Amino acid sequence: MARDDLIGGALWEEYSQEVQKRMNQPSNMGEITESEALGNRLIIADFGAESCGDAVRLYWLIDPKTDQIKKSKFKSFGCGTAIASSDMMAELCMNKTVDDALKITNIDVEKALRDNPDIPAVPGQKMHCSVMAYDVIKKAASIYKGVDMDTLESEFIVCECARVSQDTLQEVIKLNKLSSIEEIVDFTKAGGFCKSCIKPGGHEKKDIYLVDLLAELLQERTAEENARKIIEAKGEGKFEAMSLVQKIKSVESILEEYIRPTLKADGGNVELIDINDGNSVFNVLIKYQGECMSCSMNTTTTLAGIEDMLSFKLKAPIKVVVT
Incomplete structure (x- = not known):
């Protein structure tokens, strides 16, 4: 039984039955060879997470006439959660076009692994495993399309777990006048899983943290309010x-x-x-x-x-x- 995710027996209960099943009996693990292509195009993509050393290899057989993924398999070099997430990710790709597969997010993978729609399938600190599943899809699509992987990401993502961009965070914070990290998590889900994006010292190092983004916008808000008060005091606000x-x-x-x-x-x-x-x-x-x-x-x-x-x-x- 794959129990390398455990920190004591209690943590095992935080994994859904679906995750536990796919940890031990993944249904889409394996490889696809050129001999199976039969007119389809074989894509092999590798992606690794520097933060934990996990890696996944994704195999796609794609009909070049329709861009449809006819077959999808994976190999995972990592923990049980990475195996379960990769297994579900490969399954979700099946029979989709490459462009539709690109729409699959890590949240889609995690939600598909839930037993109960309202209860997360894995502990928050393991959410990065489904993020890796999303990233390998992007890598496979970039190989098939013949483009750089970065060109498939149009926005700067601050929270990889919930796939929340910097632009979205700034808009939501301003529009709703948010003033705390708790409010940001509640409104956007950013920072609600592995929490690495909240502040330095988390599971993964980030270029931008929620605490810095919030502090910057709060400073701007304070400056605007002070300027408005000065104008009103001078009678210039009419x-x-x-x-x-x-x-x-x-x-x-x-x-x-x-x-x-x-x-x-x-x-x-x-x-x-x-x-x-x-x-x-x-x-x-x-x-x-x-x-x-x-x-x-x-x-x-x-x-x-x-x-x-x-x-x-x-x-x-x-x-x-x-x-």
Whole structure:
């Protein structure tokens, strides 16, 4: 029985029955040879985790006409969790196209290994094993496509376990005004597994840590609030007294924080076109985008909501005009 993951008998209970089964009896372990290709293309990809010394080799037989993975097997040089994760990863790849296989994340692998949808399949410190499964898929796809592996990653990933990018973290922290690591974990799941990305000293060394990212954004938030307080103290915060550029920035900030998230959730958006002075009112010219363009409420409920929010936040007479 493969029990090299254990730290005492109690930890064994933190592994799902599915993980334990695949540790001992993996169904997709083995190799594929050229003699089995029969017109398909054989891809062999290796990937190793420097942090723990584990390594996995992935075999794909791909139909070059359809890019479909006809057969998928693996070899693992590592712990029992790496074997179980690699076994599930190889299974999830089967009969998918290469592009669809690239969409398989480490979370998909881990969730597929759960006995209960709400209970993790492995302890948090072993989550990196399913990350390795994701990375070897990317390596195999890069070989098949003839491109560098790094070109298949469009964003900088801070949390490998939950596949959360730096851009996503910054957006969520700003939008929801998060101020603690606990809130970040709750909103994004970043840092909720092996915890290496939270601060230095974890299982793996990272280029960016959540504590540093949060500290930087909190500093920016404090600076913005201090600047706003200074402006308000000088009496310069009134919308009427602002320059056109300041008016545009003020309206944009409100649209971004209070209006666009709701519109984007329904496939729409809004663009600020211009601001001009009318008779005792400020005309805010907007243009709807996406689903908002054809929405029956874009000149009634939605328009009134935008107008009310701008008037309330800016403490000024606002009329929103759709162009």
